Amino acid sequence: VAAASVTAAAAPPLPQLVQKDGRHALMVDGAPFVMLGAQAHNSSNYPAALKKVWPAIRDMHANTLEIPVAWEQIEPVEGKFDFSYVDTLVAEARKNKVRLVLLWFATWKNTNPQYSPEWVKFDNQRFPRMLDKDGKVNYCMSPFGEETLKADKKAFVALMTHIKQIDEAHRTVIMMQVQNEVGTYGLVRDYGPKAQAAFAQEVPQAVLERQKSPVKLAAKGTWSEVYGDYAEQYFHTYAIASYIGEIAKAGRAVYNLPMYVNNALRDPLEPMAPWKGNFASGGPTWDVIDIYKVAAPAIDLAAPDIYMPQSAKFTGTLDRFQRPDNALMVPELGNAPTYARYTYQVLGRGALGFAPFGIDYADYSNFPLGSKLTDKAMVEPFGSIFAVFRPMERQWAKWAFEGRTYGVAESDERTEQTIAMKNWTATVSFRQWRFGEKEWNPEIKDEPANTEKPSGGVAIAQIGDNEFIVVGQQVRLRLGGAGSNDGKPTMLARVEEGSFDPSGKWIMERNWNGDQVDYGINLPAKPVVLKIRIGTY
Ligand code: N0T
Missing domain, CATH: 3.20.20.80 (Glycosidases)
Incomplete structure (x- = not known):
């Protein structure tokens, strides 16, 4: 017994x-x-x-x-x-x-x-x-x-x-x-x-x-x-x-x-x-x-x-x-x-x-x-x-x-989408080059590789007031203030690329900064995980 x-x-x-x-x-x-x-x-x-x-x-x-x-x-x-x-x-x-x-x-x-x-x-x-x-x-x-x-x-x-x-x-x-x-x-x-x-x-x-x-x-x-x-x-x-x-x-x-x-x-x-x-x-x-x-x-x-x-x-x-x-x-x-x-x-x-x-x-x-x-x-x-x-x-x-989680997929029309989160919005756009805007250069006729068909998507978890886990591919992401952050100037604190280990601990590989964030957070075709902190001033 x-x-x-x-x-x-x-x-x-x-x-x-x-x-x-x-x-x-x-x-x-x-x-x-x-x-x-x-x-x-x-x-x-x-x-x-x-x-x-x-x-x-x-x-x-x-x-x-x-x-x-x-x-x-x-x-x-x-x-x-x-x-x-x-x-x-x-x-x-x-x-x-x-x-x-x-x-x-x-x-x-x-x-x-x-x-x-x-x-x-x-x-x-x-x-x-x-x-x-x-x-x-x-x-x-x-x-x-x-x-x-x-x-x-x-x-x-x-x-x-x-x-x-x-x-x-x-x-x-x-x-x-x-x-x-x-x-x-x-x-x-x-x-x-x-x-x-x-x-x-x-x-x-x-x-x-x-x-x-x-x-x-x-x-x-x-x-x-x-x-x-x-x-x-x-x-x-x-x-x-x-x-x-x-x-x-x-x-x-x-x-x-x-x-x-x-x-x-x-x-x-x-x-x-x-x-x-x-x-x-x-x-x-x-x-x-x-x-x-x-x-x-x-x-x-x-x-x-x-x-x-x-x-x-x-x-x-x-x-x-x-x-x-x-x-x-x-x-x-x-x-x-x-x-x-x-x-x-x-x-x-x-x-x-x-x-x-x-x-x-x-x-x-x-x-x-x-x-x-x-x-x-x-x-x-x-x-x-x-x-x-x-x-x-x-x-x-x-x-x-x-x-705490949100997600979007690229639509057939490729249009920009906005995600409303707690005191922050995420603006998600598609078919973007990673440094700058295509309008800058009239000679650019083509679109980024492998975007002929809609393939972008992003899932976001807001794990703290100003902290996010982002998983995605083929999107440009921008965060902006809303609610109590509405109208305030904002700046990224950290955009860490990495992964969680089996015990749930975050392992950072590198911090995206400079060119890698100046034109939005541009996720490549291969899925990545980012841990983002942002602040206001
Ligand atoms: C699904 C699967 C399998 C708009 C089809 C879908 C599965 C069943 N049936 O491979 O048979 O067991 O649940 C039917 C889809 C109908 C066409 C809809 C077009």
Whole structure:
């Protein structure tokens, strides 16, 4: 008994999400953690395939791997579970010193049941698919399939039970994604008999209270009576969210890891309108996050998978998903080089995590969604940034939770951006030469090397009243007084280039002065970390 309790006491605390003043942190081993993540390809979830995952994770300098666990692989025969892949994965993750976020691919993976076991996906009687208005069978599983829910839940609980058994003392697995990019393409909702009966019921009170809708025709009533043209999407969302919520709840009852859902986006900028086939109905799109909060309280957050490279859409998406009641995490984004600059923006905004998709060396390229490349060169634009964040990852996560961090990425228009901080502003501009202004010399026709495409970004942590940690590339940064420093003349005290050692101690390499600061603080293409002090006189 004594030995057992010693072991139990030594187990690190469970990972969990905490919240303060509208900000969020993912606590791992009892302290804020920022997931510098990478997601493997969809079919890399086999022991032999992992050999091509780990080298990419190392080159990426990631601290976390996101990787699927498929229902079809853990329960190929009903009731007979096989966790050999999970065991190998967890053991190898520990050897590689990375954490895991496991992606439960089951009833819905990109909306379809492709990752369900064969005994599920071909048995429409027991595991019904949705029906369209004409009674035609749709590809997508019905969220009203009671047997489907029961079977998926049973498998997920078995998985959580197993993870608890092998990992409770380690906490290598820090989070679970439940299903993947759910909803339904091409059909707004299920018209099967159970769905029809439910659609004629009144909207649950909790939805009425929480969901902000462009249309509210009545204070209460059936879905159509209250939500008019939005009723079918909201109804389907509620059905899917309830299904996922129940699975998550059952899993957490066994082993209480943080859990989230991910979303294939609806356009964040186009004017709000009822569903017309332009995104997966029923998924956790930004407009229905409230329905997920109500129907799936066991899900901590809804997260955007960002495959929109346009800076306005990227930023619009972050704005939509980062809320006091919804922590920002970007569990997927394209792995093409254009996305690398967003690392600064997302981490600067205090996200729990950031993970480009398709980071392994399987012979498969995600182009045109992502990178053409499949090797080290694909990883490098992200890996070089993670490399400078890694030594200060725990400090960064703490600063972010304290609300001290900011971040921007170069926009497609290349325009200057201003960051408002406490009593200081940072002005960030792009495509600047490092000494002086191009207007000085009419013979200058070209632009600085490697700025043909937007690639700049900077993340800033204000660690003291007049002190900043700056991480970035391809930007010119200027600090100016604001608030109580407004109008005062200012001067840089120190612009130290360096890095944090593993104990959190700042190691200075040199102090930028003279030409290196006279025309702003010009960060080169290769990411650097600066510790800046500034004063007024
Ligand atoms: C993602 C990934 C994987 C604006 C695509 C994105 C992953 C899933 N789906 O490689 O399948 O499992 O979550 C869908 C993007 C649709 C195109 C959006 C264009």
